Amino acid sequence: MQQNKKSLLNCSHTDPNKILPIQYAWARTHYKNGVANNWTPEEVPMQQDVEQWKKPGFITDDERRMIMWNLGFFSTAESLTANNIVLAVYKHITNPECRQYLLRQAFEEAIHTDMFIYCCDSLGLDPDEVYTMYQTVESIKAKDEFVVDMTKSILDPNFAITDTESIQKLLNDLVGYYVIMEGIFFYAGFAMMLHLLRNQKMVGIGEQFQYTLRDESTHLAFGADLIGTIIAENPEAWTDSFKATITEKIKKAVDLEHAYAQDCLPRGILGLNAELIRQYLEYTADRRLQRIGLNTVYNTNNPFPWMSEIMDLRKEKNFFETRVTEYQTAGQLDWD
Ligand code: MN
Ligand code: FE
Numbered sequence: 001m002q003q004n005k006k007s008l009l010n011c012s013h014t015d016p017n018k019i020l021p022i023q024y025a026w027a028r029t030h031y032k033n034g035v036a037n038n039w040t041p042e043e044v045p046m047q048q049d050v051e052q053w054k055k056p057g058f059i060t061d062d063e064r065r066m067i068m069w070n071l072g073f074f075s076t077a078e079s080l081t082a083n084n085i086v087l088a089v090y091k092h093i094t095n096p097e098c099r100q101y102l103l104r105q106a107f108e109e110a111i112h113t114d115m116f117i118y119c120c121d122s123l124g125l126d127p128d129e130v131y132t133m134y135q136t137v138e139s140i141k142a143k144d145e146f147v148v149d150m151t152k153s154i155l156d157p158n159f160a161i162t163d164t165e166s167i168q169k170l171l172n173d174l175v176g177y178y179v180i181m182e183g184i185f186f187y188a189g190f191a192m193m194l195h196l197l198r199n200q201k202m203v204g205i206g207e208q209f210q211y212t213l214r215d216e217s218t219h220l221a222f223g224a225d226l227i228g229t230i231i232a233e234n235p236e237a238w239t240d241s242f243k244a245t246i247t248e249k250i251k252k253a254v255d256l257e258h259a260y261a262q263d264c265l266p267r268g269i270l271g272l273n274a275e276l277i278r279q280y281l282e283y284t285a286d287r288r289l290q291r292i293g294l295n296t297v298y299n300t301n302n303p304f305p306w307m308s309e310i311m312d313l314r315k316e317k318n319f320f321e322t323r324v325t326e327y328q329t330a331g332q333l334d335w336d
Helices: 025-036 047-054 061-092 096-123 138-155 164-198 203-233 240-264 274-291 306-312
Strands: none
Touching: 025 096, 025 203, 047 096, 047 203, 061 096, 061 138, 061 164, 061 240, 096 203, 138 164, 138 240, 164 203, 164 240, 164 274, 164 306, 203 274, 203 306, 240 274
């Protein structure tokens, strides 16, 4: 660790209450991008979804299964993510502009939690079913346990950043939540739910997933910049064996999400199936690997180029009413 130089993890040289002058401009940029996408679930009408959900045969059993599995996964994954920010990351990341972003992100996770309350209430779903799926559905449980395990060591009250090993533990946590949970697991779920929206089914939930996707793309851009900065300032922690461990975990995450997709879509719906999701996962995992300076593994083409278009749309524009000429590329969000 660089003990004598001002750096992100060297709290003794950083006053957490002195945000100006800003040292890490990227953290401030992500904060402003988050604010620019401000939204609340109640802005989105659910009447059409309620009608479709209740109309016999309109939403097929296979579509219902996919919707329920994703509501079950996301409803609890949002609070797992929020808990990690507030209880683990915030304590150890003392840089004030990063903390400002973490507070914004925590607020956005509260909005996402609210979104699932709103969806359950609107559709009249049984909360005891939805909110226990992370324990009762094996493919969801396996994903959550994998991420929670990656973050256990920094939740230990005695954990402190004192040496190279502790920096690796922190990086392991950040990869677990920002890259794997938000950057890989969430994206397959987004693709499934937004595929329904493209078929004019469950459009209110779909619109809320669009807003959430834009929030999450900023979360993981921040996470990747945080990881990249920690590595740049502490290169001794980014050893070949640690890099190999991280790559293996990302590959394992792709397999877990693929198993989940097979469970969500045992027969496929509306031209979407688990193998297309697998391709998207491989494409996405490669992008995440590259973003944190690791080699790609799969070199698979993107089967869903429409996903990147959604991220680039202005908040005010409805996806279906927007022409290609109105797309706006947010320079900082180099994710698709
Ligand atoms: Mn979220
Ligand atoms: Fe998030």
